[in-house]
Amino acid sequence: MSNVQSVPTAITLDTIRDAHDRIRPHVHRTAVLTNQTINERAGAELFFKCENFQKIGAFKARGGLNAVLQLTPDERRFGVTTHSSGNHAQAIAYAARQISIPAYIVMPRTAPQVKKDAVRGYGAEVIECEPTLDAREEGVRDVMARTGAAMVHPFDDDRVIAGQATAAKELIEDFGQDRPFDVILAPVGGGGLLSGTALTTHYLSPGTTVVAGEPDGAADAIRSFQSGQVEKAPYINTIADGLLTTLSDRTLAIIREHVSEILTVSDEEIIAAMRLVWERMKIIIEPSCAVPLAVVLTNSERFAGQKLGIILTGGNVDLGKLPF
Amino acid sequence: MSNVQSVPTAITLDTIRDAHDRIRPHVHRTAVLTNQTINERAGAELFFKCENFQKIGAFKARGGLNAVLQLTPDERRFGVTTHSSGNHAQAIAYAARQISIPAYIVMPRTAPQVKKDAVRGYGAEVIECEPTLDAREEGVRDVMARTGAAMVHPFDDDRVIAGQATAAKELIEDFGQDRPFDVILAPVGGGGLLSGTALTTHYLSPGTTVVAGEPDGAADAIRSFQSGQVEKAPYINTIADGLLTTLSDRTLAIIREHVSEILTVSDEEIIAAMRLVWERMKIIIEPSCAVPLAVVLTNSERFAGQKLGIILTGGNVDLGKLPF
Known part of the structure; x- marks a missing residue:
């Protein structure tokens, strides 16, 4: 048995396996492509x-479902709430619809109309607020007071992390058996996907290292990783709008334990990697999703000759606002 | 045995099976996606x-390979030539590289630089000409006189048609066994893919009908289909730039025998279908490729409740010139 002090999480291999069994009827086992x-x-x-092929177009369907499906019958009566301008909003709305419970999604009024429409398309109620974190959190508190809905945080939640962990589980099961991956890479924003990926890899493919990619223009996780405390980015300016969030104590602890390295890349490198995937793989990925490939391409000596797994996180882009 | 007069082609099921065996080491068995x-x-x-995931980003790799791989040792010494501004150029260049023979591709000087570069990237020589059919054909004649290279026509060639036929063969083998398709749809330009699709379907899934999609702004095949003679389009004005060519006697005969219907769609309908695929399936398809889906969406009563197979023909788009 491990020393308790060295275990930064209660998420065991069984937790991840249970999560996978729980969400399996509601998600795709997404394709793994090579080029x-x-x-x-x-x-x-x-x-x-290819989590861009996942339900709602992003891996977040996994974590959202794993949390919502674990609500008790009492909790389900009052529904679920969260705040998000991005994929987590759709994930919770989609998950709620799967079990026919109400969902209340607090979204900044500046969020793209297409994203609000998508959330409403899953039958959720959209509550608009000012585009600040304070306003968003206040919006959720109001919803909870009004409706009794349960909050599902986008990443600071073991149920969400265990759900996100199932993407790497499928990758390792499908393509990491005979010859294990040398490295599995994921982007890092709040750290839910990265934590889950690192735990799965630790349990199922212990010889594989996990490397994270982060934009230069939202370089908080690399600082937190070094200092051991949740830090803010020195500045925020990146096209990778899914990765702006800072870590939580929970995700930082897992990442410090199980991630070997965080590497940062410029927006120019992110856009070049995104374009390469669009042009060569003929699949649509969002800027945040291109970060790990950008890391590989800009650190070619580091990864030369290795077998790499990359979680492509999502494909929700505004086709009217492409960077090329 | 059939009456010879009712047989519009020498391409038998064995021809198509042989083509598949021949090209299999060099092409992907592409994914079939649903949404x-x-x-x-x-x-x-x-x-x-998903032939947008095929080598060179389009189904044309199949036909090009099946023709080039059948060149005799004598022919191979002198290489292969064709004229094309599009996917066939890359297909022949790619096929030639697979067996290390020279390729000479006549391309209009107005073709996008990226396409010329792609052809050169496969090691082929690009010969630029004026952007007219006469100049292109003269360019090929010059190449043949200079080099002795063999010409592979983009569609008026049984070897090419048999190669294109293998896409529908895989579709039927993989998803049309237990419950046959009601309809398989493909776009029509010169008719190579459509002929091959129709023959495969006739042989392997005789209860399935084949329907073609054509742009309103290049509506030659529907006229030829009705009159029984190769006709030109009344006018040419469409975003579906892969479908501008007229049929040949060869493809028209097969299409008249084995295709049940040709339906036309507007550019607005094509662009809407293309956008739907990009946004919902997260895959990149070119405008010509969206035509059959546009046909289905604009004729919903015709196809309601049916099981439909659609050949997504390619994903080679200029990301700098998107129609949305």
Whole structure:
């Protein structure tokens, strides 16, 4: 048995397996794609886990479902709430619809109309607020007071982390058995996906290291990783709008324990990687999703000749506002 | 044995099987994707055969390979030539590289630089010409006189048609066994893909009908289909730039025998279908490729409740010139 003090989480392999069994009827086992041109460009062997093909177009469906499906019958009566301008909003709305419970999503009034419409399309109520964290949190408190709905945080929640962990589980089960991955890469924003990916890899493929990618223009996780405390980014200016959030104590602890390295990349490198995937793989990924490939391409010596797994996190882009 | 007069082609099921065996080491068995939202929108069950994931980003790799791989040792010494501004150029260049023979591709000087670069990237020589059919054909004649290279026509060639036929073969083998498709749809330009699709379907899934989609702004095939002679379009004005060519006697004969219907759609309908695929399926398809889905969406009563196979033909778009 491990020393308790060295265990930064209550999420065991069984927790992740249970999460997978729980969400399996509601999510896709997404494809894993490879591309010869990108392999040649990288000088490595890349396996892309295509969560852009996931329900709601992003891995967040996994964590949202794993949390919502664990609500008790009493909790379900009052529904679920969260605040998000992005994929987590759709994830919670989608999860709530799967079990026919109310969902109240607090969204900044500046969020794209198409995203509000998507959330409403899943039958959720959208509550608009000012575009500040304070206003969003106050919005959720109001909803909870009014409705009794349960809050599901986008990443600071073991149920969410265990759900996100199932993407790497599928990747390792499908393509990491005979010859384990040398490295699995994921982007880091709040750290829910990265924590889950690191735990799965630790349990199922202990010889594989986990490396995170982060934008230069939202470089908080790398600082937190070094200092051991949740830090803010020195400045925020990046196209990778899904990765602006800071870590929580919970995700930082798991990441410090199980992630070997965080590498940052510029927006130019992110856009080039995104374009390469669009042009060569013919699949649509959002800027945040391109960060790990950008890390591989800009650190080719670090990854040369290795077998790499990359979680492609999502494909929700505004086609009217492309960076190329 | 059939009456010879009723047989419009020498391409038998064995021809197609042989083609498949021949090209299999060099092409992907591409994924078949489904999408719940698009099914709901169409009121039908759609299976998308993703040739946008094929080598060179389009089904044309199949036909090009099947022709080039059948060149005799003598022919191979002198290489292969064709004229094309589009996917066939890359297909022949790619095929030639697979067996290390020279390729000479005549391309209009107005073709996008990125396409010329792609052809050169496969090691082929690009010969630029004026952007007219006469100049292109003269360019090929010059190449043949200079080099002795063999010409592979983009569609008026049984080897090419048999190669294109293998896409529908995979679709039927993978998803049309237990419950056959009601309809398989493909776009029509010169008719190589459509002919091959129709023959495969006739041989392997005789209860399935084949329907073609054509742009209003290049509506030659529907006229030829009705008159029985190769006709030109009344006018050419469409975003579906892969479908501008007229049929040949060869493809028209097969299409008249084995295709049940050709339906036309407007550019507005094509762009809407293309956007739906990008947004919902998170895959990149070119405008020509969206034509069959546009046909389904604009003729929903015709296809309601049916099981439909759609050949997604390619994903080679200029990301700098998107129609949305």
